[in-house]
Amino acid sequence: MSERRRVALAGQQNAGKSTLFNLLTGLTQHIANYPGVTVDKKSGRYVHGVRTFEVVDLPGCYSLTSYSPEERVARAFLLEEAPDAVVNVLDASNLRRGLPLTFQLLEMGVPVIVALNMMDVAEGRGLEIDLAALERRLCVPVVPVVGRKGQGAEALKEAIAAARDTRPATLNYGALEPAVEELQALLADQHALCDLSARWLAVKLLEADAEAENLLARRLDNPHPLLDRAHRLRTAHGGAERTADRIAAARDSLAADIVTGCITATRAGHVPMSERIDRVLLNRFLAPVFLVATVWAIYQLSIVQGYELTKVTWPLLAGFRNLAAGVLPDAGFLVDPQLRSLGLWMVDSANTLLNYVPIFLILFALIAILEDSGYMARIAFILDRILNRFGLHGQSTLPFILAGVFAGGCAVPGVMATKGIPDARARMATILTVPFMNCMAKIPLYTLLINIYFPETKGLMLFYLSTITVIAALLVAKLLTTSVLRGHETAPFVMELPNYHLPTLRGVAQRAFDRTWLYIKKVGTVVVAIAVVIYVLLQFPGVAAERQLAYQARAETAIAGFYDALEGNPHRAAVPDQAALVDLVNAYTAYRAARLNAGGREAAMAIDERFAETHPAFVPFVLRSREADAKRAGRALKDLANTRTTLRREMRQDKIESSFLGMIGRGLEPVTQFADFDWKINVALLASFAARESSVATLGVLFDQDDGQNRTLEDRMGAEQAAEGRTALSAVALMLFFALYPPCLATIIMVRVQTDSYRWMAFAIVFPTLLGLTVASAVFTAGSALALTGLQTMTAVYLLGLALLLLVALPKPWMRLPVRSPVAEDTP
Structure with a gap:
């Protein structure tokens, strides 16, 4: 070995x-x-x-x-x-x-x-x-x-x-050297500290290093004499800050002396290539142009092209779902076994997250290129002064861009991109405000409401929504960093502009794969618990017994109609009983799902051949045929499958209304009425927690239409809301709440991963909910009291937010007053 x-x-x-x-x-x-x-x-x-x-x-x-x-x-x-x-x-x-x-x-x-x-x-x-x-x-x-x-x-x-323990040269700290030696001797006499370097620990104590003091407290029964002596020595040399400065100066002086003695510059006066590049990239006029171009390229390559790649990966994930559906217990005609429902729910939740993998691969590769090339430090340098006024960091820029500063981003990679922010307080503020950006999943609801209530001013409303979220994020970041995040540590901001380098393909690929794999592993462990909670809230207690009997009666009527349509048809023998009928419908559903994901004619033909081998008795019902009996059997099956789909959809709607989540929606009406939200809006917002797109889909189910009608959701929802007295002001309150609403499930998981804290994950849910509801309620109440229109209210909110932003950002007069030292006043 x-x-x-x-x-x-x-x-x-x-x-x-x-x-x-x-x-x-x-x-x-x-x-x-x-x-x-x-x-x-x-x-x-x-x-x-x-x-x-x-x-x-x-x-x-x-x-x-x-x-x-x-x-x-x-x-x-x-x-x-x-x-x-x-x-x-x-x-x-x-x-x-x-x-x-x-x-x-x-x-x-x-x-x-x-x-x-x-x-x-x-x-x-x-x-x-x-x-x-x-x-x-x-x-x-x-x-x-x-x-x-x-x-x-x-x-x-x-x-x-060949490495071995040696006695390296030690740094002489000049005037501080006697103090270092005294503490070193005292520490060397402590048996409990024999495994530590006494000289290193002595220097740390003189620097007033908190971790070093804690180390003494843990190791020694009575550390106070040593701590007191270190404090007295620091005080004798001007205090902790001055002592630490002298230690740092001694290190820098020795470094300069070594460089002078060991390095010879043969090209004196030569301007390095990195400096020449910086003269262009950091030019006060050109720097913003290059920064915007870089951010735009990252956004296009990671978000836009990454989503294009999901068109390739999603069929694979859908195929995995079909495989899981085949392994799990078979579906029933109306009600599926709980094991199947929960299993497919888990697969769908995982697929939602795994669908981001192409984006992450590209994103992390681009971030690695920026880091290795040296330009990432330049981004922080350019923007740090502005963002710092709001408690953020120069490196907060990229997460905000990826999350969708204007529209079309995604909060998941935005939160993931905060990993490189070195300042703990600014990093937490960025994580908690990134979800305010306009991810693509928010756009459908914005579009729906704008088409209903603001058809003449679509462009202006989209401009308001796309920029007010940035204003809100900056203001909230300032609020958080001066309140709940005030106790978080902030590292001294060290701005280093490293030399430019050409990144290596191997290094970039390795880091992209490593970080993506870490995301997959961590998310996979957290998503299970949260997805189960959402599943329980949406599935239970279930449809009432009398309504379940009514659905069952309609299903039996549809089944009887199917058998009537097959009367005298030789293919009826393939479905002698209801169990065989359920197998037929499930096989037909699985076949349609496989054909939907088929990648071309040859793949579709292969699916047909595979179906003919596995279900030969069902071929006349499913595969196309010119035979008259097969055509009649196929039409009968299609009608039955459509009826089944309708019944299952209605049952899902009924289940949502009677579920714990639905009851919560009704229970929240006394609170949300101040923002003019009814229970349907509440349920849509609660359902959108799993995925933002669910808001519009849920509204489409809740604002249903009668048989024979074919009206758009805008028409249906607009008519019903108008009948209930809701106006464009209600839509403004809803859009503002949705802009500040808690992150979706995938983003919440990433908040948990990045903060490694369930407490902050809960805060990321509760705080935006309270903030959004407060803003929406205040806006609706004030707009109603002042008899403002929806557009007037939105304009007033925007201008107020902009004024607050400028008030926070502009330097305070007392901050600009010059501070003179006595020495400066005596200097001519």
Whole structure:
């Protein structure tokens, strides 16, 4: 059995760490999450000699402080897992930026190997690096690599295999050095801390690191003398903030000294290619143009083209549903066995989510390209100042675009795209406001109501709806970040503009597949519980016994009519009893579903042949024939199947009205009456929780029509609503509520996945419901009191929202007052 060793990859973002991880591990990778956080945990393995090496790719971070989840996760792994070696990945073209993290790793006392990546970029910029001098200064092996070209992989593996505990050089903190040494000596005497680097812990205590103080509290029976001494030492040097600044300055000074002694610039005055590109892409006039073009391309490729790909994947999912339907117990004529109903409900719920897979593959690939190329940081740089006024982050832009800033997006990939936002508070605010955007599933209800109540002003109403959601999202984000999210941690905003790089096809594909697979696995575990709850609420307690008897009587009449139509027909022998008749109807339904998903004439002919083999006795009823008796049998079956479909549809409507969800709809009328919602609107809104499209479909069932009529839903709903006294003002209240309504089931699942919290999932349901109902009720009440029309009310709401947005966004006068220090006043 080979010896197994654990290796950690540590480094800053954009240093090529993921590329080296893929280079070392190949396809033997696993992606999950660290417990309690949504930070990716990537691990893989490779074999070198007689040893198997497990490689763990730590989250990219700039330091080992406790400001962000990534930093805490990386530090906790190094402290608790004690890897056999740490590969510190540095960008050779920007060595000074990465060395401060190297110093902190060395202080922790772990065996370190420096992988000097992007050597080709450094050479292109005319930087000559003295590797031997760098090794002497750091006292650790330094291996030059070019990750994206695979150069240096074997040398790196050899260095990892030879890694051993060393005594690396330590950083001298100047005036703070006596304080560090004093704390180091005190910590070294604590037996409970013998597995930790006393020097590293001493520096952290001087930085007033909260996690380091908690570590002492957990390990020591009485940590107060040490904590008190650290506090006194910090105070003697100007306080915690000034001490932390001096420590950071000492690291930067040493990094600058090492760079000066180990790197020679042979092309002085040369402007790097990245800087030349930024002069165009970050130009104050051209930057917005390139940003809009980039976002438009991402939207078109992921959402639009991704949905085009679902035309290919959906037949596969539909085929899987047909397969599941064949395995589950057979359907009854009117009522299906519960096992079949629940099974197909689960399959349909899963298919709804799996249908997003093509979108995610494209989306994650494009995000990987933006990240690896370096442009993602530029997007945050361009928009951060504006979004920051509302508690958001520059990287909140992409989620909002994907969710549908104007119309046609989807909240599921929008929530999924928040994963890369480093600021915890801004990330949560983005997750909770992304569903306000105009996903494609909201458009049918908007279109229905606008066609009924605003046929002359369609364009203006669509403009209002498409932009007021953005206004609402920004205002709500500001509200959340100053209230319920105020306690969330915010990492100091570090804006780094890395060099531009050409992404590798392998790296982009690997990350796209990894993230998509993680989505599939996580959603698959959560969707089961939620789908079962929705199923129970819609299915039970079921249709009343007397109405069930009435449906059964109509079904028996239709069956008797079918047998009457087959009187004297030789094909009647194929259905001697009702059990055989149910088999015939089910076979016919399955055949029609298979033909509907057939991909061409040859596939349809194959389905016909397969049906003839499996159901030879039913062929005259189902397959086309010129025989007169077969034609009569086919017509009789078609009439019976249509009657069955109608009865089942009516039973579903009856079941909705009498279900727990339907009773809830009626029970909510005393509350929703202030927004002018009746029980039918309530049921449609509740049903749309499973899928936004269900709102219009449910309204189509609830606003039914008499036999022989063929009126559109707009005509039916408009006439009935007008008869009940509802006007365009009611439609405005409903559209505003729907814009702020809680996310659909798929999005709620993604909120649960991204926040890893059922509490926040519940908040994402309750808060928008209360907000939407409050806004809708206030708008309807105020509009009625002022006798405003629907258009006048919508215009007033829009202008009010715009005024609030500007009020929040504009700098406050007292914030613009100059603040002068005494030193500044004395300076001439």
